[in-house]
Amino acid sequence: MRSSVSTVIGVLALGQMAVAQEWTQWRGPSRDGIVSPATVPRDWPESLRRIWRVEIGEGYSSPVLSKGRVFVHSRRDPEELVTAIEAATGKIAWQQRYLAPFNKNPYAVRMAKGPNSTPLVAEGRLYTIGMTGVLSAWNVNDGALIWRNDYSVLIDTSKLFCGTSMSPMVEGGSLIVQVGSDIHGGRVIALDPAKGTERWTWTGPGPGYASPIVITSGGVRQIVTMTDSSIVGIDAKNGASLWSVPFPDEWHENIVTPVWTGTHLIVSGTRQGTHAFTVGQAGGKWRAIAAWKNADVTMYMSTPVLADGTIYGHSNKRKGQFIALDAKTGAVRWATEGREGEHASVLLTPSHVLFLSNSGNLVVARRAPAQFEETRRYDVADSETWAVPVVLPDGLILRDATALVRLTTGP
Numbered sequence: 001m002r003s004s005v006s007t008v009i010g011v012l013a014l015g016q017m018a019v020a021q022e023w024t025q026w027r028g029p030s031r032d033g034i035v036s037p038a039t040v041p042r043d044w045p046e047s048l049r050r051i052w053r054v055e056i057g058e059g060y061s062s063p064v065l066s067k068g069r070v071f072v073h074s075r076r077d078p079e080e081l082v083t084a085i086e087a088a089t090g091k092i093a094w095q096q097r098y099l100a101p102f103n104k105n106p107y108a109v110r111m112a113k114g115p116n117s118t119p120l121v122a123e124g125r126l127y128t129i130g131m132t133g134v135l136s137a138w139n140v141n142d143g144a145l146i147w148r149n150d151y152s153v154l155i156d157t158s159k160l161f162c163g164t165s166m167s168p169m170v171e172g173g174s175l176i177v178q179v180g181s182d183i184h185g186g187r188v189i190a191l192d193p194a195k196g197t198e199r200w201t202w203t204g205p206g207p208g209y210a211s212p213i214v215i216t217s218g219g220v221r222q223i224v225t226m227t228d229s230s231i232v233g234i235d236a237k238n239g240a241s242l243w244s245v246p247f248p249d250e251w252h253e254n255i256v257t258p259v260w261t262g263t264h265l266i267v268s269g270t271r272q273g274t275h276a277f278t279v280g281q282a283g284g285k286w287r288a289i290a291a292w293k294n295a296d297v298t299m300y301m302s303t304p305v306l307a308d309g310t311i312y313g314h315s316n317k318r319k320g321q322f323i324a325l326d327a328k329t330g331a332v333r334w335a336t337e338g339r340e341g342e343h344a345s346v347l348l349t350p351s352h353v354l355f356l357s358n359s360g361n362l363v364v365a366r367r368a369p370a371q372f373e374e375t376r377r378y379d380v381a382d383s384e385t386w387a388v389p390v391v392l393p394d395g396l397i398l399r400d401a402t403a404l405v406r407l408t409t410g411p
Helices: 002-020
Strands: 049-055 064-066 069-076 079-086 092-099 120-122 125-129 134-139 145-150 169-171 174-181 185-191 198-204 213-217 220-226 230-235 241-246 265-269 273-282 285-294 305-307 310-315 321-326 332-335 344-348 352-357 361-366 374-379 390-392 395-399 403-408
Touching: 064 120, 079 125, 079 134, 092 134, 120 169, 125 174, 169 213, 198 230, 198 241, 213 273, 230 285, 241 285, 305 344, 310 344
Parallel strands: none
Antiparallel strands: 049 403, 064 069, 069 079, 079 092, 120 125, 125 134, 134 145, 169 174, 174 185, 185 198, 213 220, 220 230, 230 241, 265 273, 273 285, 305 310, 310 321, 321 332, 344 352, 352 361, 361 374, 390 395, 395 403
């Protein structure tokens, strides 16, 4: 009897912890990689314990969490799957699947067939966009399909090797997506979230692999995103082009989501290095003006976080370095020796910076602008971990090559 009661209490506690954390989109509630104080483990013990592991299929889409359920987008070729999992127990609440044939570019030998885009939870709906640009809205409670827009006619992988990768967001009451390819050009589209009908469409160069953000400059809300060859600012109200800055890459690998400091727009690329721009009006025209550049810090797929006037991130130099840059000048404050992996998902807590490398190592480092201070290092997965994890008050949920895993800091 005592054992049964303990089990029930444990499950309820886990459920309450899951509900406390709303991680509803790419890089978290505010799309900035910042974990709220209420949802961070009190301490980081010597080891983490696995609570459950659920096979979901391949892909790089990050999990999201809302009201005690984890939602994840995956593939079991030739289908894409959308799965809702109870965070407390690992039990599958519902799962939907649909045909999504995808032919990889032959140069993309190593990568799986996605999906790459992180889902979005908003107002009782779950939005997913697949490799071929199939955008779906699902009922979060039972997985019923509410509406679907198929943009696959715009997707060509002859140069955009890895297909659609942007993660949708909500801005000004509209659902924002970015679709297209090198061949067909790109579109940023604002849709009615309830119906999927288009409200406005921006057209321009094909997309990169980054996800858009929203900034406010000069009192104007702007959608900022990467294309395959530039950085663009778009009026969030009507989709009008405000400004554009060239940011070419020979493989069109503009992958890193931009970061807005309030005064500077930070972007980075594996061949371009890291740049900062100021955004404002001059002579009645919007301009993005170069503020600084650090050619020695090259972020490939890893989006950094901002705190303490510092950009914390992962550079692919020296086979992977954790780095800290002065946000105003771009000067390196510290950098690790190297060999930290090809990629790291970076998250920020009130006291620490978390780096989850693609090799399955979780590094917990002190949030310290002056020097790198490692607190803990864990081996958290049996296979590669390319997706951003979800941090909970008692641990985290992460995605490896084929499964979703929940780990706890508790006994």
